[in-house]
Amino acid sequence: MSALLEVEGLTAGYGAAPVLHDVSLTVEPGQIVAVLGANGAGKSTLLRTLSGLLPATSGRVTFDGQDLRGIKVERMVHHGIAHVPEGRGVVTELTVDENLRLGGLWRKPQPPLEPIYELFPRLAERRGHLGHQLSGGERQMLAIGRALAAQPRLLLLDEPSLGLAPKITAQIMALLRDLRDRTGLAVLLVEQNVRSALSIADQGVVLSLGRIVTRHDAATLVDDADLRHAYLGF
Amino acid sequence: MDRFLFLTFDGLSRGAVYAAFALALVLIWRATRIVNFAQGAMAVATAYVAYSVADATGSYWLGFIVALVAGLLIGAGVERVVMRFVDHSSPLNGVVVALGLVLIIQGVLGMIYGNEFRPAPAPFSRDAFNIGGVALLSRYDLFVFAAVGAVVVLLTLLFTRTPTGLRMRAAAFAPDVSRLLGVPVGGMLTLGWALAAAVGSLAGMLVIPTELGLHPTAMDIVFISAFTAAVLGGLDSPIGAVLGGLIVGLLLSYISGYLGATVAPMAVLALLVVVLLSRPDGLFSRSKARTA
Numbered sequence: 001m002s003a004l005l006e007v008e009g010l011t012a013g014y015g016a017a018p019v020l021h022d023v024s025l026t027v028e029p030g031q032i033v034a035v036l037g038a039n040g041a042g043k044s045t046l047l048r049t050l051s052g053l054l055p056a057t058s059g060r061v062t063f064d065g066q067d068l069r070g071i072k073v074e075r076m077v078h079h080g081i082a083h084v085p086e087g088r089g090v091v092t093e094l095t096v097d098e099n100l101r102l103g104g105l106w107r108k109p110q111p112p113l114e115p116i117y118e119l120f121p122r123l124a125e126r127r128g129h130l131g132h133q134l135s136g137g138e139r140q141m142l143a144i145g146r147a148l149a150a151q152p153r154l155l156l157l158d159e160p161s162l163g164l165a166p167k168i169t170a171q172i173m174a175l176l177r178d179l180r181d182r183t184g185l186a187v188l189l190v191e192q193n194v195r196s197a198l199s200i201a202d203q204g205v206v207l208s209l210g211r212i213v214t215r216h217d218a219a220t221l222v223d224d225a226d227l228r229h230a231y232l233g234f
Numbered sequence: 235m236d237r238f239l240f241l242t243f244d245g246l247s248r249g250a251v252y253a254a255f256a257l258a259l260v261l262i263w264r265a266t267r268i269v270n271f272a273q274g275a276m277a278v279a280t281a282y283v284a285y286s287v288a289d290a291t292g293s294y295w296l297g298f299i300v301a302l303v304a305g306l307l308i309g310a311g312v313e314r315v316v317m318r319f320v321d322h323s324s325p326l327n328g329v330v331v332a333l334g335l336v337l338i339i340q341g342v343l344g345m346i347y348g349n350e351f352r353p354a355p356a357p358f359s360r361d362a363f364n365i366g367g368v369a370l371l372s373r374y375d376l377f378v379f380a381a382v383g384a385v386v387v388l389l390t391l392l393f394t395r396t397p398t399g400l401r402m403r404a405a406a407f408a409p410d411v412s413r414l415l416g417v418p419v420g421g422m423l424t425l426g427w428a429l430a431a432a433v434g435s436l437a438g439m440l441v442i443p444t445e446l447g448l449h450p451t452a453m454d455i456v457f458i459s460a461f462t463a464a465v466l467g468g469l470d471s472p473i474g475a476v477l478g479g480l481i482v483g484l485l486l487s488y489i490s491g492y493l494g495a496t497v498a499p500m501a502v503l504a505l506l507v508v509v510l511l512s513r514p515d516g517l518f519s520r521s522k523a524r525t526a
Binding site: 051053072073074075076077078082083085089091092093094098101102103105106110146150 | 397400401403404407408410411412413414415416417418419
């Protein structure tokens with residue numbers, strides 16, 4: 001099976017100072033890859049570069065065999081890449097329903113929202129509420145639901161557990177695993193919460209100071225005490 | 235009492251124009267956090283073009299349509315060619331660029347058409363007809379209400395009922411997130427500027443025949459009144475802009491009716507100062523002022 005996302009020697013950053021150095025990784029269809037690492041390791045920068053919000057200074061990104069260089073941010077979703085940014089990115093001035101519609105608006109005909117509401121019954125109850133009236137967990141569900149409305153093949157998910165209660169984080173992780181199993185969705189999951197990320201990931205990639213320092217099966221990372229101590233600090 | 239009623243209707247008619255013009259300012263502010271100080275000059279430019287067409291063809295309505303189309307084009311042009319390249323790190327940059335545009339547009343209009351007032355005939359009679367023995371409204375006033383009402387209804391439908399309106403709102407509120415969702419944010423900005431400038435042109439076409447006529451600076455005082463209306467409404471709120479416009483129109487009408495027309499421009503400035511000092515977020519703003 002050929003990789004869905006292939007990143008080779010990616011270097012990127014803000015201004016003259018690179019944040020990512022020579023990052024290479026692959027994501028297979030239906031695979032959940034967790035990107036782990038401390039604050040400032042470059043995890044969010046990696047996602048922002050992949051979705052085109054930040055230009056890469058060098059390196060190659062191919063998605064489903066197609067070179068992504070020069071593709072505009074607003075076209076990425078057409079290629080099947082949906083990015084849920086850190087801080088959730090719910091448009092707080094719009095209603096739940098409008099946010100969800102926005103996710104699939106580029107598709108013709110527009111996809112029905114009912115499957116999303118079935119996935120997140122809580123959102124269905126609040127479909128007329130404005131984004132800023134939602135709780136943190138609801139916003140995260142909305143951001144993920146909105147990305148799913150685009151029916152992507154790869155979900156770039158930035159810190160979904162940020163500021164959420166453990167129970168809600170667990171729900172979201174279970175949902176991702178379920179989606180992967182049912183639809184073959186691939187996920188590149190950036191997380192500070194190592195345990196919950198590895199609980200659903202197939203593979204774990206550890207970033208440190210913008211470089212990939214190790215890459216293993218999630219089970220290996222969890223089971224191998226040396227690896228855990230060395231790279232994950234628990 | 236008759237006089238009060240007359241001043242009320244006259245104020246509402248002028249207020250409707252301010253409302254449209256303030257609405258145009260709010261559209262651009264919401265999308266780009268720029269107060270388009272050039273909007274008056276842009277509107278005058280399109281009015282000159284419109285009256286040139288009307289004079290040449292003998293059809294006011296052809297000129298009227300040309301004004302709206304020219305508004306769309308000049309709005310899109312200003313966004314694409316100038317405003318897109320303004321550095322947004324300081325809010326003053328957009329203001330200075332817009333003021334520069336005012337000078338350029340007014341200078342060019344003066345060179346082409348001369349710096350004197352030119353007649354701008356109204357398409358309908360401005361003589362008020364009697365309702366129950368009281369002269370309240372002219373046919374022109376009714377035209378103003380209908381035109382502004384149509385714009386408000388059409389913009390409301392656009393923004394609340396259409397996919398494009400949803401895209402425009404999302405692009406204005408959260409540009410980066412919108413791009414991730416596949417919204418062509420740059421295109422939405424251009425469209426927003428085009429629509430706003432067309433609404434500004436409409437307001438110019440409605441107000442210029444009621445004043446001294448065409449002049450490169452014909453919209454300056456109108457701009458100040460409409461800007462006050464927009465600030466009164468909170469700059470972020472389309473409903474606030476419309477209500478603010480009507481309030482400013484009424485206030486100006488009463489003041490010039492009871493205190494004299496020379497006091498009115500000062501009264502607008504005084505109102506602007508009072509609003510900025512006491513309610514800088516405006517009377518109708520829902521949320522606290524956002525930082526850029």
